[in-house]
Amino acid sequence: MNKALKILLWADSLYTLSAGMLGPIYAIFVAEKVKGDILTTSLSWAVFTFVSGLTVILLSRLEEKTKETEKWVIAGYFLAALGYIGYIFINNVAGLFIVQILLGLGAAINKPAYDAVYSRHLEKEKYVTQWGLWEAKESMVGALAAVSGGLLVTFFSFNLLFILMACLAFLGGFIVLLQPRELI
Numbered sequence: 001m002n003k004a005l006k007i008l009l010w011a012d013s014l015y016t017l018s019a020g021m022l023g024p025i026y027a028i029f030v031a032e033k034v035k036g037d038i039l040t041t042s043l044s045w046a047v048f049t050f051v052s053g054l055t056v057i058l059l060s061r062l063e064e065k066t067k068e069t070e071k072w073v074i075a076g077y078f079l080a081a082l083g084y085i086g087y088i089f090i091n092n093v094a095g096l097f098i099v100q101i102l103l104g105l106g107a108a109i110n111k112p113a114y115d116a117v118y119s120r121h122l123e124k125e126k127y128v129t130q131w132g133l134w135e136a137k138e139s140m141v142g143a144l145a146a147v148s149g150g151l152l153v154t155f156f157s158f159n160l161l162f163i164l165m166a167c168l169a170f171l172g173g174f175i176v177l178l179q180p181r182e183l184i
Contacts, residue, residue: 005133008114008121008176008184011077012114012137013141013172014171014175016138018080018165018167018172019080019145020149026045033087033091033158034090034093044097048101048107051105054108055109056111059108063109063113069116069117070181072109072113073110075109077169079109080110083106084103084169
């Protein structure tokens, strides 16, 4: 596997880890932090997915015209990090929805650009294997994230979890940012 793919997999592993830490315990966070119920949780998740889905259509066209697509990957990671920090300051449903919008935008900015950059570096005749590595990374890092997030909140707090999530997302962005443009 070439160096660019290794770097992209490491950077995205940090992003996947950051995002996955909250996933399994998101409903508990909503219940505790904003006193939300099942409907609040599902509506806030719907806000994230709808904003992400709608925005990805619009942004992917813009990203397609950009020379350095990796800048969009970086922007998506950084926007996610800001969203994770935003979770610390939520105290009502409106605030939750605003953070979900921010995270939806971050995902929409990041994902098509990441897929394009990753695809650009795939080695001929190894497409299936190298996309398989990405899929394996998603599952294995997702499992680690689920356990890590639960442990952090059980023994510490949601705020510490959000700070760590933000740090990991920022780190993923900096890994891509600091690479020579000709490499990525």
